[in-house]
Amino acid sequence: MLSQRANLISGSKTSGMRNLAARLKAEGKPVVNFAAGELDDNISDVVKHAAIQAVIAGNNKYTETIGIPELRQAIAIRLSQQTGLDWSADEVAVTAGAKQALFNTAMMLFNPGDEVIIPAPYWTTFPTQIRLTGALPIFVDTALTGYVLDSAAIAEKISQRTKAIVLNTPNNPTGSVIHADVLGEIAALAEQHGLWVIFDQCYSDFVYAEAQHLNILQIAPNLRSRVVIIDSFSKSHALAGWRVGYAAAPKALTAACSNLQSHTTSNPNAIAQIGALAALEHYDSRYHEKVLARLNANRQLGLQILQSLRDVEVITPEGGFYFYLNIRCKINGQAAEGQISNCAQLVEHLLANAQVAVVGGEAFGDLNGLRISYAINESDLEQGLWRIVNCLNAIVEPR
Numbered sequence: 589m590l591s592q593r594a595n596l597i598s599g600s601k602t603s604g605m606r607n608l609a610a611r612l613k614a615e616g617k618p619v620v621n622f623a624a625g626e627l628d629d630n631i632s633d634v635v636k637h638a639a640i641q642a643v644i645a646g647n648n649k650y651t652e653t654i655g656i657p658e659l660r661q662a663i664a665i666r667l668s669q670q671t672g673l674d675w676s677a678d679e680v681a682v683t684a685g686a687k688q689a690l691f692n693t694a695m696m697l698f699n700p701g702d703e704v705i706i707p708a709p710y711w712t713t714f715p716t717q718i719r720l721t722g723a724l725p726i727f728v729d730t731a732l733t734g735y736v737l738d739s740a741a742i743a744e745k746i747s748q749r750t751k752a753i754v755l756n757t758p759n760n761p762t763g764s765v766i767h768a769d770v771l772g773e774i775a776a777l778a779e780q781h782g783l784w785v786i787f788d789q790c791y792s793d794f795v796y797a798e799a800q801h802l803n804i805l806q807i808a809p810n811l812r813s814r815v816v817i818i819d820s821f822s823k824s825h826a827l828a829g830w831r832v833g834y835a836a837a838p839k840a841l842t843a844a845c846s847n848l849q850s851h852t853t854s855n856p857n858a859i860a861q862i863g864a865l866a867a868l869e870h871y872d873s874r875y876h877e878k879v880l881a882r883l884n885a886n887r888q889l890g891l892q893i894l895q896s897l898r899d900v901e902v903i904t905p906e907g908g909f910y911f912y913l914n915i916r917c918k919i920n921g922q923a924a925e926g927q928i929s930n931c932a933q934l935v936e937h938l939l940a941n942a943q944v945a946v947v948g949g950e951a952f953g954d955l956n957g958l959r960i961s962y963a964i965n966e967s968d969l970e971q972g973l974w975r976i977v978n979c980l981n982a983i984v985e986p987r
């Protein structure tokens with residue numbers, strides 16, 4: 589009955605777990621929800637007031653397909669400051685979240701049979717969108733190199749059919765940041781083989797300690813005609829439900845994305861665009877400093893608690909707001925009620941026995957991982973992490 593395309597996709601596992609945890613909580617179960625990929629902070633007053641004013645002023649019409657010119661101009665200014673290159677409004681396409689920006693990009697760049705290299709663990713949506721275009725995702729397993737991206741591993745996967753490399757820094761789910769040397773090496777590969785780089789920097793506002801976020805164009809401005817920058821207001825401004833993101837790319841690509849968007853969603857939400865514009869024009873540094881300080885405090889508290897885990901590797905996140913655990917030793921482990929033989933069973937076991945919702949690594953192309961969001965309130969974080977530690981420590985390897 590359904591199309592062949594329908595068989596290529598199943599629902600996002602991260603959204604699935606987030607929804608299940610919310611449902612259990614609404615039923616009164618004491619579930620700590622570590623599954624959501626969003627901040628639990630409120631939005632800045634600046635953004636709130638701009639949106640309320642926009643409603644009162646009667647902003648009820650369709651907007652320009654790829655966003656109001658003022659917002660695209662403000663994003664272009666921000667990108668010019670970040671990359672040190674000139675950007676214009678017509679190189680920016682505003683979308684309903686970065687998810688649509690990535691989808692538009694994939695639809696307008698890839699042909700059936702093209703290969704697209706994706707480092708794994710990856711954000712769950714990248715390969716699904718690529719498959720929908722008929723192209724093939726080709727994975728580079730960073731678990732083999734301590735979850736740090738190795739350009740030699742990318743080079744090995746490049747073939748005659750490779751069209752693009754997807755880079756996500758800071759990475760969801762591992763929190764790894766791609767450092768300047770590796771970015772430079774990957775840029776050189778892209779230049780040498782004529783590849784596109786899809787550069788997803790949705791978590792760039794959240795980078796800790798010694799790490800520093802770099803845009804690939806700061807390292808390799810020569811790649812300008814083949815880079816698509818993907819970004820979002822969902823994480824940086826706690827606006828996930830408002831759905832505003834963007835792709836910044838050469839004009840031919842943003843024009844093609846505009847054509848596609850004109851037949852799909854018509855335009856991003858008018859009120860949300862005005863809120864996003866206020867967020868850029870009246871940057872509320874106190875709000876952003878507060879959010880980052882809270883995330884960093886959660887990160888430190890969490891890392892301290894997770895030190896009590898036995899036989900589980902905890903990747904120290906340099907950015908983003910997730911802990912990522914390598915739970916290989918717990919799979920094939922013995923719990924009180926029986927054997928646990930894969931990641932999905934471990935996730936179910938944690939939900940049933942520790943009342944915590946986490947996302948299993950299968951969602952990220954890794955059979956040995958668990959993702960735990962620490963963008964939640966401190967008391968839930970502390971309680972929930974201790975429950976995870978105790979529950980995982982109680983799983984022992986069978987003799």
Ligand SMILES: Cc1ncc(COP(=O)(O)O)c(C=O)c1O
Binds near residue numbers: 832
């Ligand atoms: C790496 C990455 N890219 C893109 C997105 C999409 O964000 P949104 O569509 O909410 O802007 C997410 C959301 O979790 C993400 O983690």
